[in-house]
Amino acid sequence: MEPLxxxxxxxxxxxxxxxxxxxxAGLLDDFAGRPTPLYLAANLTRHVGGAKIYLKREDxxxxxxxxxxxxxxxxxxxxxxGKRRIIAETGAGQHGVATAMACAALGLHAEVYMGSEDMxxxxxxxxxxxxxxxxxxxVESGSKTLKDAINEALRDWVTNVQDTYYLLGSVVxxxxxxxMVRDFQSVIGKEARTQILRQEGRLPKAVVACVxxxxxxxxxxxSFLHDLDVDLYGVEAGGExxxxxxxxxxxxxxxxxxxxxxxxxxxxxxxxQVQTTRSISAGLDYPGVGPEHAFLMTAGRxxxxxxxxxxxxxxxxxxxxxxxxxxxxxSAHAISYAMKLAKNLxxxxxxxxxxxxxxxxxxxxxxxHLPQ
Amino acid sequence: xxxxxxxxxxxxxxxxxxxxRGEGALIAYLTGxxxxxxxxxxxxxxxxxxxxxxxxxxxxxxxxxxxGPVIQASSMRALSQGATPTGILDMIGGLSSQFPVxxxxxxxxxxxxxxxxxxxxxxxxxxxxxxxxxxDLPVEESDEFRNLALKHNIDNIYLxxxxxxxxxxxxxxxxxxxxxxxxxxxxxxxPRDSLSPQALEAIRAxxxxxxxxxxxSAGFGISQPEHVSAVIQSGADGAIVGSALVRIVGxxxxxxxxxxxxxxxxxxxxxxxxxxxxx
Numbered sequence: 096m097e098p099l100x101x102x103x104x105x106x107x108x109x110x111x112x113x114x115x116x117x118x119x120a121g122l123l124d125d126f127a128g129r130p131t132p133l134y135l136a137a138n139l140t141r142h143v144g145g146a147k148i149y150l151k152r153e154d155x156x157x158x159x160x161x162x163x164x165x166x167x168x169x170x171x172x173x174x175x176x177g178k179r180r181i182i183a184e185t186g187a188g189q190h191g192v193a194t195a196m197a198c199a200a201l202g203l204h205a206e207v208y209m210g211s212e213d214m215x216x217x218x219x220x221x222x223x224x225x226x227x228x229x230x231x232x233x234v235e236s237g238s239k240t241l242k243d244a245i246n247e248a249l250r251d252w253v254t255n256v257q258d259t260y261y262l263l264g265s266v267v268x269x270x271x272x273x274x275m276v277r278d279f280q281s282v283i284g285k286e287a288r289t290q291i292l293r294q295e296g297r298l299p300k301a302v303v304a305c306v307x308x309x310x311x312x313x314x315x316x317x318s319f320l321h322d323l324d325v326d327l328y329g330v331e332a333g334g335e336x337x338x339x340x341x342x343x344x345x346x347x348x349x350x351x352x353x354x355x356x357x358x359x360x361x362x363x364x365x366x367x368q369v370q371t372t373r374s375i376s377a378g379l380d381y382p383g384v385g386p387e388h389a390f391l392m393t394a395g396r397x398x399x400x401x402x403x404x405x406x407x408x409x410x411x412x413x414x415x416x417x418x419x420x421x422x423x424x425x426s427a428h429a430i431s432y433a434m435k436l437a438k439n440l441x442x443x444x445x446x447x448x449x450x451x452x453x454x455x456x457x458x459x460x461x462x463x464h465l466p467q
Numbered sequence: 468x469x470x471x472x473x474x475x476x477x478x479x480x481x482x483x484x485x486x487x488r489g490e491g492a493l494i495a496y497l498t499g500x501x502x503x504x505x506x507x508x509x510x511x512x513x514x515x516x517x518x519x520x521x522x523x524x525x526x527x528x529x530x531x532x533x534x535g536p537v538i539q540a541s542s543m544r545a546l547s548q549g550a551t552p553t554g555i556l557d558m559i560g561g562l563s564s565q566f567p568v569x570x571x572x573x574x575x576x577x578x579x580x581x582x583x584x585x586x587x588x589x590x591x592x593x594x595x596x597x598x599x600x601x602x603d604l605p606v607e608e609s610d611e612f613r614n615l616a617l618k619h620n621i622d623n624i625y626l627x628x629x630x631x632x633x634x635x636x637x638x639x640x641x642x643x644x645x646x647x648x649x650x651x652x653x654x655x656x657x658p659r660d661s662l663s664p665q666a667l668e669a670i671r672a673x674x675x676x677x678x679x680x681x682x683x684s685a686g687f688g689i690s691q692p693e694h695v696s697a698v699i700q701s702g703a704d705g706a707i708v709g710s711a712l713v714r715i716v717g718x719x720x721x722x723x724x725x726x727x728x729x730x731x732x733x734x735x736x737x738x739x740x741x742x743x744x745x746x
Binding site for chain 2: 096097098236237242243246249250253254255256257351352353354355356361363365366367368369
């Protein structure tokens with residue numbers, strides 16, 4: 096508890112500090128490449144025949160995903176706290192890469208825990224982390240994926256708490272992480288809201304984003320929470336099916352539980368053992384979800400749906416071939432649902448999809464599934 | 468409905484009894500259902516026959532974040548044999564009806580939540596459980612659970628770490644029943660070669676704050692008789708040994724009777740060390 100309290104105090108202090116805010120804003124603009132465009136996917140819109148589909152291009156950020164918004168914020172915080180050793184977990188490897196980049200830029204030492212199964216699925220990102228100077232620790236325990244990497248990072252943190260900062264990659268874990276990571280990611284929604292008002296002159300009908308831990312989705316939802324006419328859709332990984340062990344959709348297929356220091360929705364069996372998950376996208380492969388999403392669902396403010404592996408692959412192909420943009424398999428889940436949604440809306444309406452990452456990391460997996 | 472069987476504060480009574488004999492308590496841990504129900508029962512009896520003063524049984528969980536590789540592996544073994552919280556509580560019930568030793572259960576919060584807090588605690592009490600440790604339930608979040616534990620006459624045992632602030636430690640001491648579980652190092656469970664001087668310092672500090680109102684037991688990384696005597700000599704009322712025993716189980720999967728023999732022998736020497744501490 097003490098390290099969490101120390102973190103909360105430090106975050107409260109520095110997040111209000113003008114020099115911290117200025118340094119972070121500078122890094123986000125000049126190092127990460129903010130603001131990102133809000134792009135009207137005209138070909139996709141025509142293809143679907145319905146509402147205009149706008150893409151919030153987080154895939155264009157340095158590193159290829161929204162993850163850098165959070166890692167720069169937290170790495171800067173760690174530096175202000177005087178912690179030089181940074182540990183992180185990673186699923187698809189995007190958070191690990193973004194951590195390695197932020198640490199290299201800020202002169203910090205990064206060590207990343209990654210499930211050995213994920214290391215096989217996302218070799219490219221393992222190399223990238225190593226080239227950026229980070230040490231990658233394979234995690235062989237449990238299901239050898241993201242959840243186990245978090246377990247291992249937490250174990251490291253309690254062991255080395257005095258000089259180590261745990262840079263969590265999503266809106267999960269104990270307080271203050273879900274709040275802090277949301278704040279760092281909320282830049283996505285702030286920009287998107289201003290951009291859509293400028294480009295369309297009015298708010299969108301819906302905002303759609305994929306949900307694993309839920310950081311890109313909470314980041315884009317946050318600025319629209321009080322716009323009650325804007326429907327918010329979180330898309331979970333439907334995997335093969337909604338049967339136990341075949342998906343990564345805790346909000347749709349799980350129930351209330353406690354995992355990694357948070358009370359939220361968890362995929363679990365009847366006696367409370369956490370279930371293994373399955374998704375074609377390693378970044379969504381997590382049995383829990385940020386507690387704020389659980390709240391938004393039960394409060395009725397956001398809706399949570401699933402898209403299957405196959406649906407994501409189809410959407411990947413559509414966006415690649417119609418728009419010349421290869422989405423990350425995670426983001427392809429959101430694209431798929433947005434296409435379905437757009438079809439049932441008028442041509443004067445618009446939808447924003449958070450294109451949270453680019454698909455280069457996934458080409459090997461996709462090549463296996465989409466033989467030409 | 469409050470549970471019917473009285474607790475009689477058996478844990479604190481055990482500490483008083485040992486104290487009057489100049490001994491510390493040896494609290495011996497095994498993971499419930501590891502490696503299978505039958506061996507677990509036999510191994511528990513070996514602990515008791517070896518002289519364990521209190522037996523601590525872990526409810527295996529899929530994601531034991533406070534545990535090192537030894538107990539992680541034992542949890543996986545138990546789960547793969549179909550261990551459930553109810554099944555383990557039933558086994559404790561069988562043991563507690565045969566042996567007078569107090570039982571403590573360690574469970575992560577989610578299996579308890581899945582069964583329902585009240586149902587879990589009622590069942591635990593009926594099975595003769597005297598105390599409970601929930602490593603991922605901080606004192607700040609535990610009012611509901613603590614009140615239910617009180618209602619069911621189960622001692623709620625909280626953890627304190629070397630970096631726990633004095634303010635928080637005061638709360639933890641105030642709300643703990645049975646004993647305070649002092650985590651004697653920065654890290655997770657698992658045998659270590661040596662005990663850090665920091666651990667002994669922490670014991671002295673916590674003991675002076677506890678002012679004799681509640682026993683203090685040290686755990687995490689305590690695996691050898693020398694560690695046990697060192698923590699008892701530093702003032703701890705008890706020493707908790709887990710991974711060192713669970714490792715014996717894991718090392719003798721193909722020879723369960725050898726596991727029993729080794730467990731009994733190891734517990735005997737660990738128990739002996741709680742006596743050496745008194746002179």
